[in-house]
Structures are given as C-alpha cells and as structure tokens.
Amino acid sequence: MTWRDFKKKFKKQFSEFLELPGDVMLDLPKIVLFGNVQLQIENHRGIIEYTANIVRVATGEGEVVINGENLTLRNLLPDELHVEGKICSISFN
Amino acid sequence: MLFFKLMSYFIGYVVIIVTGKAPEKFVNMAASRGIYLWDISKTGDNAIILKVQLQAVKPLRHIARRTGCRYNIKSRRGLPFSIARIRRRKALALGFIFFLGTLYFLSSFVWFIEVRGNERLTAADVLSAAADSGLSRGVPKWKIDTEKVKAGILERLPLVTWTGVYFNGTKVTIEVAERVVPEEEDRRPSHIVAAKAGLIKEVLVLNGNPLIKEGDTVAPEQVLISGEIPPLLEDPAKQGEDKKPKGEPKVIRPAYYVHARGIVRARVWYEGYGEARIIETGYRLTGRFEKRVSLKYYSKEIVLLDNQDIPFEHYEVVTSIKKLPRWRNLDLPVELVTVKYLELAGYRDERSREDTRKAAEKAALENVMKQLPRDAVIKERWLEDVSAGNDENVVRIKAVLETVEDIGKDKLFKP
Numbered sequence: 001m002t003w004r005d006f007k008k009k010f011k012k013q014f015s016e017f018l019e020l021p022g023d024v025m026l027d028l029p030k031i032v033l034f035g036n037v038q039l040q041i042e043n044h045r046g047i048i049e050y051t052a053n054i055v056r057v058a059t060g061e062g063e064v065v066i067n068g069e070n071l072t073l074r075n076l077l078p079d080e081l082h083v084e085g086k087i088c089s090i091s092f093n
Numbered sequence: 094m095l096f097f098k099l100m101s102y103f104i105g106y107v108v109i110i111v112t113g114k115a116p117e118k119f120v121n122m123a124a125s126r127g128i129y130l131w132d133i134s135k136t137g138d139n140a141i142i143l144k145v146q147l148q149a150v151k152p153l154r155h156i157a158r159r160t161g162c163r164y165n166i167k168s169r170r171g172l173p174f175s176i177a178r179i180r181r182r183k184a185l186a187l188g189f190i191f192f193l194g195t196l197y198f199l200s201s202f203v204w205f206i207e208v209r210g211n212e213r214l215t216a217a218d219v220l221s222a223a224a225d226s227g228l229s230r231g232v233p234k235w236k237i238d239t240e241k242v243k244a245g246i247l248e249r250l251p252l253v254t255w256t257g258v259y260f261n262g263t264k265v266t267i268e269v270a271e272r273v274v275p276e277e278e279d280r281r282p283s284h285i286v287a288a289k290a291g292l293i294k295e296v297l298v299l300n301g302n303p304l305i306k307e308g309d310t311v312a313p314e315q316v317l318i319s320g321e322i323p324p325l326l327e328d329p330a331k332q333g334e335d336k337k338p339k340g341e342p343k344v345i346r347p348a349y350y351v352h353a354r355g356i357v358r359a360r361v362w363y364e365g366y367g368e369a370r371i372i373e374t375g376y377r378l379t380g381r382f383e384k385r386v387s388l389k390y391y392s393k394e395i396v397l398l399d400n401q402d403i404p405f406e407h408y409e410v411v412t413s414i415k416k417l418p419r420w421r422n423l424d425l426p427v428e429l430v431t432v433k434y435l436e437l438a439g440y441r442d443e444r445s446r447e448d449t450r451k452a453a454e455k456a457a458l459e460n461v462m463k464q465l466p467r468d469a470v471i472k473e474r475w476l477e478d479v480s481a482g483n484d485e486n487v488v489r490i491k492a493v494l495e496t497v498e499d500i501g502k503d504k505l506f507k508p
Binding site for chain 2: 042
C-alpha cells in the first residue's frame with residue numbers, strides 16, 4: 001500500500017512539474033459537459049448502474065454519478081461514453 | 094461518430110432489447126470487448142434497448158450467457174436489410190428504376206424552343222426554318238446538328254445575318270441577329286409646308302420647287318417647297334418671229350410630282366407671360382406628417398395604425414393604395430390603404446421690387462421655354478415690364494424669344 005501511495009504521489013508531482021494534463025498521467029476521467037443536455041466522459045472503466053434517472057460510471061478515481069431525466073447512452077466505446085438527456089447533477093463518490 | 098454511424102448503416106445494424114438482472118454488466122462487457130454500442134436507453138425494469146452492428150451480434154450471445162442476460166432482436170436496419178426489403182417488393186424497385194429511366198429518356202428530347210432577337214421576323218418564321226433543318230419540338234437532342242440548323246436558318250431567311258443555337262436542358266434557344274436594311278424612300282408626292290408662322294431666313298431645297306425666298310413672311314400651312322414641278326415650256330422668244338407667238342407654247346417636259354425635301358429655316362417669335370407678387374402668402378409643406386394605415390377587405394376597413402386626431406391645423410392628404418398583384422383569375426379583395434397627412438404652414442414673404450421682377454422674369458421665360466421645340470436656337474430675347482400702374486403688389490413680365498428653327502413639315506397631296 002505504501003509503495004502504491006508513493007507511486008501515486010510521485011506521478012502527481014511529476015505531472016505537475018511537467019504540466020502534463022491529468023487524464024494522461026494520472027488516469028483521471030476527462031468529463032466534458034455541454035449545457036445540461038450532453039455529457040462526455042473519456043477514460044472510463046465501465047458502467048456500474050444505468051437507469052433513466054441515474055448513471056453511475058466507474059473511473060480511475062472512484063465513481064461519477066450523473067443524475068437527471070430521460071438519460072440515454074448515446075455512444076459507448078471501450079474508453080469513451082456519451083450521455084444525453086436532461087442532466088441535473090454530477091457528483092463524485 | 095458520424096463516420097461510425099454511416100458505416101453501421103452501410104453494413105447494417107440491429108436494435109436489440111436486453112433483459113436480465115444486470116444489463117449494465119452486459120453493456121460493460123460488450124464495450125470492454127470492443128463492441129460498439131449506441132443509443133442505449135432504458136425501457137423498463139432491467140430491460141434496455143440498444144443498437145449494435147450486424148457483425149457484432151454473434152459475439153453478444155457469448156456475453157449474454159456470461160452475464161445472465163437475454164436479448165431479442167427488435168428490428169433490423171441498414172442498407173443490407175433495405176435491399177432485402179426492396180427485393181421482396183420488386184414492382185416498387187422496378188417502378189423507381191422505370192421512373193428514373195423515363196426521366197432520363199424524356200430529358201433527351203427537345204420540348205421547348207425559344208426564339209430571341211427577332212424584331213421584324215416572326216418567331217414562327219424562324220421556327221419553321223429551323224424545323225426544315227431538323228430542329229423541332231419532340232426531336233431527340235442527339236439527332237440535332239446545330240451547325241446544320243444554323244446554316245439552314247441563314248439560308249432560308251435572308252434577313253438573318255447570324256444565328257446561335259444553344260441547348261439548355263430540354264429547352265433550345267435560337268438567337269438570331271437581323272440585317273439592318275435601309276428604309277425604303279418615301280416616294281409619295283408631298284409638299285413641305287410651314288408648321289408655324291415666321292420670317293424665312295434660309296432655304297435649302299433638296300427636291301421640289303421652292304415657292305418662297307429668303308425674307309418672306311409665311312403663315313402656318315403655307316406651302317414652302319412644292320412637290321409639283323411645273324412643266325418645262327419652250328421659250329417662245331428663241332423661236333423666230335415668223336412663228337405664231339400667240340399659239341400654245343410647246344411642252345418639252347410635262348409637269349411631274351415629287352416628294353419634296355429641303356430645310357427651311359425661319360425666325361420664329363414666342364411670347365410668354367409671368368408674374369410675381371412682392372408680398373406673397375400661401376401654404377407650404379413643413380415636412381412633418383402623420384400616417385394612417387388600414388386594411389380594406391371588400392367594404393370593411395380594419396385600421397392597423399391609427400392616429401386619432403391629426404395635430405395639424407392645415408394639411409394635405411395623400412392616399413396610396415397597395416394591392417397584391419393579380420394571379421391568373423384570382424383577385425384578392427384585400428387592399429392596404431395608407432393615408433398620409435402632410436402638414437402645411439402658412440407663410441408670408443416680402444421681397445424687394447427688383448427680386449420680384451427677377452422672379453417674374455424667370456416665370457415668364459419658363460413659360461416661353463415650354464413652347465420651344467427641342468432643336469430651336471435662341472437668337473434673341475426681350476423682357477418687357479407690363480405691370481399695370483394700379484396694383485403695386487404685382488409685377489408682370491412679358492418675355493419674347495426669337496429663335497431660328499426648321500419650320501418645314503411634310504404634307505402629302507394628291508396630284
């Protein structure tokens with residue numbers, strides 16, 4: 001565990017030093033939100049739960065929860081995901 | 094993404110309904126194995142509907158078994174399925190192909206012929222000349238030799254100097270340029286008579302017998318150059334005394350009639366009168382206006398823009414009515430009536446006698462100029478004050494212009 005934490009810390013400092021974007025180095029999800037109608041997540045790890053009102057997506061750093069109405073998954077690729085519908089909130093668990 | 098969807102359309106895709114305890118698992122597994130899914134939406138409890146490419150359906154069976162889900166194909170879409178559907182409806186496909194074929198076939202004929210540039214020739218002349226060399230309505234375009242048609246039109250119609258034949262879809266435009274033929278000379282006998290009274294300044298006779306000379310005063314309609322050439326008589330003085338002098342002189346050449354030609358320039362006078370007031374009152378436009386717009390339908394009037402009371406003391410009313418253009422025999426009984434109220438303001442101008450005189454002169458000259466023909470050359474002008482002594486307020490001016498102009502005009506006569 002300590003070795004893993006140390007690795008993480010080193011990576012973070014390294015990427016900060018070189019000003020590399022986080023999604024490249026740290027395996028963070030890149031989330032693009034268009035108004036409240038479309039959401040795009042790159043670098044995801046799969047869907048945990050999907051209903052019309054809630055979409056939970058696994059990412060490198062825990063889980064992204066999208067609340068809304070009439071949510072549909074417009075595209076689903078191994079590392080990219082488009083959610084459409086009326087998006088009310090996004091939270092990280 | 095658009096490219097993906099386009100590709101999917103061409104290779105075909107299916108809409109499937111996945112049911113099971115955890116359809117998310119199914120979706121995750123499919124995605125992680127590189128199967129592209131799209132338009133995923135929830136239809137009910139533990140049931141989702143999604144689209145997947147045709148060639149990825151088989152691997153899904155394996156995934157479904159592993160995740161404990163079932164899937165049913167709801168509909169098949171895309172080009173392969175459309176083609177299959179069309180195969181089942183051969184008549185429709187044949188009809189469509191037949192329609193395209195007919196369209197193409199019919200568009201290879203000439204259906205309209207337009208003739209341009211003809212002024213003296215009628216379009217029918219040009220069309221019949223073109224028809225003789227193989228261009229007429231309903232002829233297939235590939236059979237028309239434009240060079241031959243051009244040559245044929247030039248040959249048939251000597252009045253045409255140049256032709257152009259252009260194709261524009263099913264329309265053929267024949268453009269012609271006509272030869273300019275000098276107009277035929279008018280040979281009917283005629284006199285040249287005076288159009289107006291004047292004093293003859295110069296006479297130039299091209300054809301005919303002049304009856305006046307320079308310095309003559311002529312009245313309107315007086316014959317200036319006669320179209321009647323008098324007979325040439327034998328001079329009795331040349332014959333010897335022994336011949337009878339009392340006898341009829343021998344006619345060498347009888348009288349004949351011509352179309353008289355010539356220029357007769359004369360001095361002509363024109364008179365005009367103008368007046369101006371030293372103190373002038375009246376109304377003039379101020380430039381301010383109010384508008385009232387209404388829509389008229391038969392006798393009903395719907396007011397669109399209304400100014401209840403016109404704030405002007407004096408005003409002029411200009412009414413304009415706009416109507417939609419007639420189309421075929423449809424006449425819409427709707428009119429847009431705009432009434433403009435232009436404000437007038439009273440004014441009172443006072444000016445010096447000299448200025449008034451100038452204004453009166455200007456008015457008088459304008460009056461004279463109206464009577465002048467275009468080609469008249471003004472030689473001299475006189476301005477005369479004819480104000481009556483009793484009214485101090487008015488200045489009256491009489492203007493006289495002297496011009497030199499051609500006063501001759503043709504007048505036909507019967508010999």
